[in-house]
Amino acid sequence: MALIEAKNLGKSYGALRAVHDVSFAVDRGEVIGFLGPNGAGKSTTMKLLAGYLRADAGTASVAGHDVAEQPIEAKRHLGYSPEGAPAYGEMTVREFLRFAADLRGLDAPAERVRATLDLCRLTDVAAQNIDTLSKGYRMRVGFAQAVIHDPAALILDEPTDGLDPNQKHEVRRILKDMASRKAVIVSTHILEEVGELCTRVIVIAKGELRCDEPRDRFLARGADLNQVFRTLTA
Amino acid sequence: MTSPSDSTPTARPNGRAAFAAVVRREFAGYFRTPLAYVFLAVFNAFAMALAFFVGNLYEAGTANLDRFFLYQPWLWAFLAPAAGARLWAEERRQGTLELLLTWPVTVWQAALGKFLAAWLFLACALLVTFPIALTVGYLGSPDWGVIANGYLGSLLCAGACLGLAAIASAVTRSQVIAFVTGFLACFVLVLLGYGVFDGLLVGVLPDETVDVIRRLGLWRNLEPFTLGLFDLQPTVYFLSLAFAGLGLSTVIVERR
Numbered sequence A: 001m002a003l004i005e006a007k008n009l010g011k012s013y014g015a016l017r018a019v020h021d022v023s024f025a026v027d028r029g030e031v032i033g034f035l036g037p038n039g040a041g042k043s044t045t046m047k048l049l050a051g052y053l054r055a056d057a058g059t060a061s062v063a064g065h066d067v068a069e070q071p072i073e074a075k076r077h078l079g080y081s082p083e084g085a086p087a088y089g090e091m092t093v094r095e096f097l098r099f100a101a102d103l104r105g106l107d108a109p110a111e112r113v114r115a116t117l118d119l120c121r122l123t124d125v126a127a128q129n130i131d132t133l134s135k136g137y138r139m140r141v142g143f144a145q146a147v148i149h150d151p152a153a154l155i156l157d158e159p160t161d162g163l164d165p166n167q168k169h170e171v172r173r174i175l176k177d178m179a180s181r182k183a184v185i186v187s188t189h190i191l192e193e194v195g196e197l198c199t200r201v202i203v204i205a206k207g208e209l210r211c212d213e214p215r216d217r218f219l220a221r222g223a224d225l226n227q228v229f230r231t232l233t234a
Numbered sequence B: 001m002t003s004p005s006d007s008t009p010t011a012r013p014n015g016r017a018a019f020a021a022v023v024r025r026e027f028a029g030y031f032r033t034p035l036a037y038v039f040l041a042v043f044n045a046f047a048m049a050l051a052f053f054v055g056n057l058y059e060a061g062t063a064n065l066d067r068f069f070l071y072q073p074w075l076w077a078f079l080a081p082a083a084g085a086r087l088w089a090e091e092r093r094q095g096t097l098e099l100l101l102t103w104p105v106t107v108w109q110a111a112l113g114k115f116l117a118a119w120l121f122l123a124c125a126l127l128v129t130f131p132i133a134l135t136v137g138y139l140g141s142p143d144w145g146v147i148a149n150g151y152l153g154s155l156l157c158a159g160a161c162l163g164l165a166a167i168a169s170a171v172t173r174s175q176v177i178a179f180v181t182g183f184l185a186c187f188v189l190v191l192l193g194y195g196v197f198d199g200l201l202v203g204v205l206p207d208e209t210v211d212v213i214r215r216l217g218l219w220r221n222l223e224p225f226t227l228g229l230f231d232l233q234p235t236v237y238f239l240s241l242a243f244a245g246l247g248l249s250t251v252i253v254e255r256r
């Protein structure tokens, strides 16, 4: 059973067709690099999978639960960090993660919060208001709330956006560490990330699937990934 | 680098845990900034000022608080939208709505949790005025049942205003806009049946129409409570407004 599945997903904003007939399935151990130009429909697809937006067409499921019909079950198995990693700025990092743990009804929430702070290297700023964090830390807080319950499915919308090279490396390392036990989708504009992190690549443009193939086949398309990307999304 | 614990975290997810977490976060949220204390102080100061200067509480010479409670619709019209403005507008502004709604909690649980937390905060404001009741108790021998009824009526009135505030907060990402629209909506309900405005209508509209308008206002519905009468009709009126506001705001948030 695929842990994350999109079947003929479609979503329009008024007259604008943001996502059209997108299907794919992600199994345990896979890390999908989700690529596409600005406005391609990556975030929209992720919001549909996460159950934030309702699809006009098709279905989405997480861990075998349809996100429209069994939303609570689906969301229990999902970690999702929206684009820009929003968080309650007026809370401290620890309070925020504790809220996430309590809301999810996790056992031993204090212990979970401590382990997650440690995992995401946030312990130093645990008592700091999220508002006052630098971008790198804020992105990691978004990541932390998504993994606090060690979900089977993980959807991260541009988790390395705006991070310095060290922080990018850090996030990728944490991700790779847990990837074997999860199904992961990561959207990104950094093509080099594909080689470093992903096992498979999905490219969309203008709301439609352009390419879905193993990493190595994608990398074999050409030496210049930017050129490959331009051709695929043209 | 530690892996996220070798044993998968166990969870006993249930709606009540999620609901309780929301109530706790929202309620604590009010006290995160000094604004909450300003709010409580302002409420208290104005409640006293209205009672003594507008209501002539002392000159009335009786040991009861009807004058104190009578003017509270004005206060709630202003302060319930102030407390309710952040409910959804702030979630939208910060983008956290997308988090909350992708966590395992239903919109209804989240909305009810938020609403109750805000209502509880308004109850705190009311509680802070309790010294005035003690003063009356010291000066005379009031009917405590009547006073308790007054507090109940005021709290219900607060819930009704909060219902309108919740709707206003659900439609925008700006707390300022949420506050202003919420206030205007409550203000209309205060005016219906209020002295000056009421006077304008009398004689112009048929008496029955004026009476219906009065019944739709906060004023007329609070009155029996201040006199120590527990009446079902005004109770239903206040609760309907509160629940209609809660329901409509939830539906608005759910449509996305």
Ligand SMILES: Nc1ncnc2c1ncn2[C@@H]1O[C@H](COP(=O)(O)OP(=O)(O)OP(=O)(O)O)[C@@H](O)[C@H]1O
Pocket: A013, A016, A018, A036, A037, A038, A039, A040, A041, A042, A043, A044, A045, A083
């Ligand atoms: N709430 C909305 N209302 C109207 N149009 C929207 C809305 N959200 C997104 N869109 C439009 O839908 C299309 C797809 O947007 P989406 O955010 O999914 O793209 P994206 O691939 O994530 O882009 P980016 O790389 O810039 O993040 C865009 O044309 C965008 O303008």
Ligand SMILES: [Mg+2]
Pocket: A042, A043, A044, A083, A157
């Ligand atoms: Mg995007």
